[in-house]
Amino acid sequence: MALLWRVIDLIKDLWRALFFICSIQFWRMTLLWTFSVAYSHFQLLKDSLFSQKIVSYPRSSPSTVPNRPVCVITGATSGLGLSTACKLSKEGYVIVIVGRSEQLLSETITKIKGWHEDARLKAFQADLSSIESIIKFKNSLRQWLLDSDLHCSIQILINNAGILATSPRATAEGFDQMIGTNYISAFVLTKLLLPLLESSPVSAKIVNVASFTHRADFTTIALLYNLLKLFSSVTGLQVDEGTVSGKRFLSSKRYPYAQIYEYSKICLLLFSFELHRQLCQMGKSHQIFVKGTCFLANVYADMYTMSWLRIACQTRKSHDRKMFKWEQLYSYENSLESLVHLWLGLTKCCINSTNKSEFSVADPGVVQTNIMRDFPVCLSWLAFFVLKRLRLLQSPESGKEAIIDAALAPPGTSGAYFFGGKGRTINSSALSRNAKLAHELWETTCNMLSVTPFDNEKERF
Ligand SMILES: NC(=O)c1ccc[n+]([C@@H]2O[C@H](COP(=O)([O-])OP(=O)(O)OC[C@H]3O[C@@H](n4cnc5c(N)ncnc54)[C@H](OP(=O)(O)O)[C@@H]3O)[C@@H](O)[C@H]2O)c1
Numbered sequence: 055m056a057l058l059w060r061v062i063d064l065i066k067d068l069w070r071a072l073f074f075i076c077s078i079q080f081w082r083m084t085l086l087w088t089f090s091v092a093y094s095h096f097q098l099l100k101d102s103l104f105s106q107k108i109v110s111y112p113r114s115s116p117s118t119v120p121n122r123p124v125c126v127i128t129g130a131t132s133g134l135g136l137s138t139a140c141k142l143s144k145e146g147y148v149i150v151i152v153g154r155s156e157q158l159l160s161e162t163i164t165k166i167k168g169w170h171e172d173a174r175l176k177a178f179q180a181d182l183s184s185i186e187s188i189i190k191f192k193n194s195l196r197q198w199l200l201d202s203d204l205h206c207s208i209q210i211l212i213n214n215a216g217i218l219a220t221s222p223r224a225t226a227e228g229f230d231q232m233i234g235t236n237y238i239s240a241f242v243l244t245k246l247l248l249p250l251l252e253s254s255p256v257s258a259k260i261v262n263v264a265s266f267t268h269r270a271d272f273t274t275i276a277l278l279y280n281l282l283k284l285f286s287s288v289t290g291l292q293v294d295e296g297t298v299s300g301k302r303f304l305s306s307k308r309y310p311y312a313q314i315y316e317y318s319k320i321c322l323l324l325f326s327f328e329l330h331r332q333l334c335q336m337g338k339s340h341q342i343f344v345k346g347t348c349f350l351a352n353v354y355a356d357m358y359t360m361s362w363l364r365i366a367c368q369t370r371k372s373h374d375r376k377m378f379k380w381e382q383l384y385s386y387e388n389s390l391e392s393l394v395h396l397w398l399g400l401t402k403c404c405i406n407s408t409n410k411s412e413f414s415v416a417d418p419g420v421v422q423t424n425i426m427r428d429f430p431v432c433l434s435w436l437a438f439f440v441l442k443r444l445r446l447l448q449s450p451e452s453g454k455e456a457i458i459d460a461a462l463a464p465p466g467t468s469g470a471y472f473f474g475g476k477g478r479t480i481n482s483s484a485l486s487r488n489a490k491l492a493h494e495l496w497e498t499t500c501n502m503l504s505v506t507p508f509d510n511e512k513e514r515f
Contacts, residue, residue, distance in 0.1 A: 064432075071430040074220075079312040084437075086270040087312075091420050091446055094266045094473055097480045109470070110477040113462035115145070121204050122174065123256075125461070126150040126195070128182055128243065129215025131158035133423025134263065137454040138212060140166050142461065143173035148204060152191060152215070154181045182215050182239035183225040185506045192246040192511075199250070207253035210461050213240035213322075214263040220428040222309045227506050230300020232311070236318035238299075241325055241499055242508055251411050257465040260329075263457060264415045264471075268320040269483045270312075291320065291485060293495040295502050320486050321495060323415060328492035330413040330469045412468035414460035415482065419473065420446050421453030 074080045125142050129135040131153035143149045143166060153159045159177040166173050176198065180191035199206045216236045223231040229238055240262055251258040296302040298321065303314055420441050426434035441447035455475035463470065463477070470479045485491070503509065 067430045067432050071433045074430060074433055077308070079308075079310055082270070083312040087267050088441075088444070088446070090269040091266040093269060094417065094419070094480060095446075098474045098478060101480065102478075109479045111459065111463045111467050111470070111479070112477055113459065114464045115462075122146060122148045123209035124148045124150060124199070124204060124207070125210035125212065126152065126208055126247070127212045127214055128152040128239070131155065131162045133425065133450050134418055134421060134454050134457060135212075135214040136162060136165070137450040138214065138457045138461075139175075140169055140173075141454060141458055142210070143175065144170050145462070147210065148174045148176065150195065150208075151175060151177045152180050152182070153177065154179065182243070183229075183231050183234040185227055185238075185242055185503070185508050188239060188242050188246065189507055189511055192243070195247075196250065205253075205255065206250070207255070208247060208250045208258060209254050209256065210259045210261065211244065211247055211251060212261045212263065212457065212461060213243060214261075214457070215239065216263065216265075216318075216425070218311065218315050218425050218428065220309070220311045222304045222306075224304055228299070228301065229502075230303050230314065232314050233298070233300035233318045233321070236315070237321040237325065238499070238503075240322055242503065244329065246508075246511060248411065258411050259461055259463070260411065260413045261457060261460040262322050262326045262413070262415050264323050264326070264417050264482070265315075265319045266417055266419065266473075267312075267316045268323055268486055270316045291317075291491060293491065293498050295498055298495065298498050299502050320483070323482055323486035324488070324492040324495050325499070326413050326415050327469060327487055328489075328496050331489065331492075333411050333413065333468070412465065414463060414467060414469070415471045416457040416460040417471065417473045417482075418453035418456050419448055421448050421450055423450055423453075 123146070125147040127135050127139050127142075127149060130139040130149070130151040135151075139149045139151055139162070149166070151159060151162055153162065156179050159179060163175050163177055166175060178191050178194055178198075181187040196206070217232055219232045225231050225234040227234070244260055251260065297317070300314065303309060422438050426437065429437075438447055452475065456472040459475065459477045460470070460472040463472070471482045472478070473480045481487075
């Protein structure tokens, strides 16, 4: 009888797989995502072979915080989050695990304790797709910190929780669940935890777990697809409320899951760089350690895209010469505007900055986790098989390296995009670094959230 049920399940799975294979979204994922991750690896290779400015950062040991430093990781009950939690607990951090299932949380604690007996862990149940739940979590976390022997602050926040949903689902606030989890939750949680991060006696880090898929719409292949009008695109990139909340997708006949996942990740990047800019402007980032007074700005055409302008700046004195992470200053719209912003930004914000909150992005590459849980089992198995053959697939243990690099990078690395492990960084897509778009997205998100319980919680910003 059990065998019969298994056969029936297998047939159902194959039938579902057939539907997936016949959809454009599936082929978009297969082609564009493979191309995107290959492009990221190519960038890494190109930088290490031909460029003298490959940027890689060493890991620093946990800072000296009264008692032990605290790291909050969302979505730590599985995959990359679990691996990261385990590694950072070995580094001496008190790990705050955030997950939506009580049972998975206690299983996770048992697992990590099994690997590392001395791990100090605390689990909080929160559904990150619900704003009310995030607010409750923030309150419980703060209370727990006050009641504990720890310093009432956070040293690392890792926004890792994410989903790849294949059917439309709405959150309590009416947002699309995939955008709600992958982008809006990171926005809300980061803003709510900023006071705790800024109370840290040492430099605090915020790490957003992004994805190579953010490149998908902007690669050459995507352009070709769009030219051929094989499918409609969410790009342009629209940052109106209907799109950012995902409401417009909830009512669409065919849920464009691959596009929405890409969209949620590019929003996460735009948000990361915008917050980084804002922290810089408020003088709250270590990003730039400037001693010299004069800067040379070189504007030169980007060899690879031929359409984006790149700005590189160097201090004049030779002992101050540094190549900075200038992602936030890249602008394809108006290089002069960027230069003005550069000057203003430098004079306004970064010299002699004393505080601490830094923002990095980690892209783990393609990792064999539960991320494809909504897909037919045979399809995810096939995808992992092919990716392994292409040598693109990693285990969560090696995939987490980029996240650990970002979390343990030394002060002064804010705004970096970690990819490929060994502390290495590459550039995210030019669009993800578009300051104007990031600002518009920020405004739209704030407007959208003003009708939710989040509005009453705005303690700062
Ligand atoms: N795997 C990859 O190839 C890959 C590549 C690039 C980026 N990423 C990103 O890496 C991050 C981690 O993904 P993964 O690959 O490790 O996938 P995973 O194994 O499915 O883990 C996702 C984690 O997020 C949690 N989560 C999902 N929705 C949540 C919610 N509403 N509230 C609280 N927790 C929630 C899950 O909890 P439950 O166990 O309760 O569902 C799980 O612990 C994601 O942001 C993903 O987009 C993954």
